[in-house]
Amino acid sequence: MDILWFLTRRVLQALAVILIVTVVVFCLLHALPGGPARGILGPQATAQQIAAFNHEQGLDRSLPVQYVYYLGTLLQGDLGTSYALNEGVAQLIGQRLPKTLVLTVLSALVGLLLAIPLGMWQAVRRNKPVDYVVTGLSFVAYSTPVYFLGLVLVLVFTQVLRWFPSQAPQGDSLAQVFADPAALVLPVVSGAASMIAVFSRYMRSATLENLAEDYVRTARAGGSRRGAILRRHVFRNSLTPVVAMLGYYVPVLFGGALVVEQLFNYPGMGLLFWSAAQSSDYPVLLGCVLVISVATVVGTLLADVVQRVIDPRVKAGRA
Template sequence: MVKYIFKRIIQMIPTLIVISIISFIIMNLAPGDPSRTFIAPGMNSAQMQKIKESLGLNQPLTVRYMKWIKNILNGNLGYSFITHQPISSEITARLPATLGLMMSSMIISLIFSIPLGIICAIKKNKFIDNFITLISYIGISIPSFWFAMMLMTLFCSIFRLLPCIGMRSFHVHSTWDLIKHSIMPCMVLSFPSTAVMTRYVRSSAISQLKEDYILTAKSKGMSEINMLFKHVLKNSILPLITIIGMSLPDIVTGAFITETIFGWPGMGRFGITSIFNRDYPSVMAITMISSILLILGNLISDILYGIVDPRIRVVES
């Protein structure tokens, strides 16, 4: 297993290099000039050129990329064009908010998807199965921004039960206040993941219920509850580990939209603001950190897969 983890970490390096090259080229070839943010009315061409030189925008693309890579390897993410603050401190301040939102939504998805999927498998083609399946298809299909707006209309405008914007109320630092602010963003992020995971658990559980060992357990007089918890549940959640890794990209990209709509002070909102302001260093830093989080998430799911199913460890070793 250690050999396998080391191999996967080595494989991450070329992947991150390719992501950095593509992202850097796209960002620098996109329409717009970030130096215009610093240009005041009445400036002449010499002054404008001096601003471009100070930002390094007058150099060839390859030279800029190599300088950027060198700074990244030295732990220097650069300075934001907009706030003029070190990007590392900007991200450090916002990363916990994004990770907390992502982890909470993933935990909520697991808590709901596993029992719902098992119930659907036991009650296959009955009303409860058809109803949960319908809700799952809705969760997979609806756009996250539309769902977020509907929740805001319902819980903020009509019933006035939850706060709409931000992570905390002004001058309030209680845990309950944080929970109230996070309910709607977590719902928006977890609903699609719960829908997908429920479908996978249902499909896997139905397959397990048809296996010979289930018939053997029934013939030995094992109760349905024991059979579900000792055999069906364990084997049904195994594919879920892979689905969690596959769902991480959706959660990261969903966080950009969700944090912007709800005013959540995380990396997603910072990323959207940086994109609109042509803040190239900030966008590149957020892109690379998001990519690392996704790759690490997939690596963790592979490791968990190997822990749960020993046969995978034998194959990989």
């Protein structure tokens, strides 16, 4: 019963957050100078053409009326129609979202597969020169902007070494994306770099905490080898908080995907968002932000649930 109330409360909070995000983004987009008419029709458009476009799209109504109309269509499952592409926003996102998910999931998998053993390795060699070196590199990787890291990777691996193509896989289907795995390497590495830096630090801290626990000293006193203790006990207990934190990293992954897709011309939702921003295509921008907001809220909700299951001491009524 307690977990049911916890889930109900968190779902209601999630819906409230999504509603607030739509209000804020809707108002910010409509506050931008120029408006979509100028971006769609071009700088040579006359005042009459702009007025006709605004009337056709309902942009000459008051902002509250526009938002209520948008929310009504949204509740019916209609995300609107792209001004620039003249296609349904839901259809455009449905075509691009799977590719973005492929990029983010691969980045997350690579990040975790490297960060978890790296963090444990650092914890075992705590305060040794190699620990300081890896810690310094982690701070550098975390503080380096994604676009700068991507540019460096392009320069080194496509221009100097010529190991990988500079452009990500193209095509409308996932089969075409996976048809050129070499072209996925640099985008995935660009997206995974900061995750490796962050989660290796989490894993290092969690491992150090578990190494100081009584059960580790008891196992050592019983004659168990350090490798066996790390594999059978420390690894599992250190991994649970790291997995719980993964849900909070969802917005970072999606935000990084936006930059990575534009940099490598990857035909995902991030590139769609970037193109829509250039032409002030409000329906596409709102649709992309809504999808990212839902993914972020769901990821946070899952992280809260995992923490609740892992540690029952977490209160069901916490924010």
